Amino acid sequence: MNITFIGGGNMASALIGGLIKQGFKGASICVVDISPENLQSLHARYQVQTFAELGSASAASDVIVLAVKPQQLHGVAATLAPLLQQQLVISIAAGVRANDLSRWLGGYRQLVRTMPNTPAMVSSGMTGLYALPEVTTAQREQAATVLQAVGSTLWLEEESQMDAVTAVSGSGPAYVFYFMEAMQAAATELGFSPQQARTLTLETFLGAARLAAQSDEDAATLRARVTSKGGTTERALGTMEDAGIKASIVQAIHAAAVRSRELGDALGKE
Ligand SMILES: NC(=O)C1=CN([C@@H]2O[C@H](COP(=O)(O)OP(=O)(O)OC[C@H]3O[C@@H](n4cnc5c(N)ncnc54)[C@H](OP(=O)(O)O)[C@@H]3O)[C@@H](O)[C@H]2O)C=CC1
Numbered sequence: 001m002n003i004t005f006i007g008g009g010n011m012a013s014a015l016i017g018g019l020i021k022q023g024f025k026g027a028s029i030c031v032v033d034i035s036p037e038n039l040q041s042l043h044a045r046y047q048v049q050t051f052a053e054l055g056s057a058s059a060a061s062d063v064i065v066l067a068v069k070p071q072q073l074h075g076v077a078a079t080l081a082p083l084l085q086q087q088l089v090i091s092i093a094a095g096v097r098a099n100d101l102s103r104w105l106g107g108y109r110q111l112v113r114t115m116p117n118t119p120a121m122v123s124s125g126m127t128g129l130y131a132l133p134e135v136t137t138a139q140r141e142q143a144a145t146v147l148q149a150v151g152s153t154l155w156l157e158e159e160s161q162m163d164a165v166t167a168v169s170g171s172g173p174a175y176v177f178y179f180m181e182a183m184q185a186a187a188t189e190l191g192f193s194p195q196q197a198r199t200l201t202l203e204t205f206l207g208a209a210r211l212a213a214q215s216d217e218d219a220a221t222l223r224a225r226v227t228s229k230g231g232t233t234e235r236a237l238g239t240m241e242d243a244g245i246k247a248s249i250v251q252a253i254h255a256a257a258v259r260s261r262e263l264g265d266a267l268g269k270e
């Protein structure tokens with residue numbers, strides 16, 4: 001399978017890194033980006049083919065992944081439209097609805113909208129997928145092959161669910177990193193070196209995530225198992241509850257979903 005990425009930024013580089021790790025050859029991946037630095041760095045890291053602009057050579061792939069910012073997608077789609085024949089188009093852009101993108105592509109319907117996340121780079125991605133009704137079973141499998149190569153996938157029946165996927169797992173790694181930053185800052189304040197603070201924090205996240213993944217018990221039960229009566233965890237969690245942290249996280253994720261819908265509404269007017 002030959003894949004062209006249009007846009008070679010953060011998310012494209014995470015997906016390409018994951019694909020290469022899974023055995024995809026750099027030579028079968030093309031990247032089109034307007035930034036020469038991005039192209040040089042991707043070529044140096046993964047030996048992918050690079051193009052400064054989209055032309056018939058770069059669009060001749062089996063799969064075209066649209067990996068530019070949502071606000072850049074309309075312009076890219078207009079350039080791509082005349083080059084489309086039977087390639088499967090996969091969009092990873094937040095907010096942009098499949099029917100709007102299809103309209104920008106001159107009515108092209110072989111289109112799967114997805115929402116991956118950056119852990120794809122280490123084969124631990126989580127991707128939501130939604131296919132237009134015209135997408136064939138073979139094309140759905142093709143899309144799943146690309147995204148399953150870099151992690152887990154979830155097909156959505158309703159495109160509106162994509163706003164929630166974006167808010168939970170698309171943006172989610174950033175929430176986890178934010179929590180990690182706070183834990184590392186606390187560990188440093190409590191006397192550890194930055195390296196020690198990183199190890200303590202990372203191993204705790206990895207261990208807790210593995211435990212949760214392998215356990216039959218839900219997160220609340222696992223949390224209760226750490227929380228001894230009158231102990232240290234109880235004091236920490238009480239402090240977090242008093243500060244309304246859980247409610248804030250829930251509110252933040254709702255805000256992200258609203259932003260995804262807003263992007264879709266605004267760009268849908270173009
Ligand atoms: N980052 C993430 O965790 C995730 C991002 N996404 C989605 O992925 C998409 C890309 O995000 P991200 O990688 O973070 O963004 P980046 O800005 O890092 O990458 C986009 C790249 O596309 C380039 N570009 C702009 N216009 C063109 C063009 N006409 N032709 C080719 N390349 C172009 C940009 O250049 P320049 O910077 O000069 O404009 C930039 O290098 C977005 O739509 C986002 O919603 C989805 C899931 C997760």
Ligand SMILES: O=C(O)[C@@H]1CCC=N1
Nearest residue numbers: 093094166170171172
């Ligand atoms: O922040 C964003 O808009 C993109 C979509 C999900 C993660 N990053």
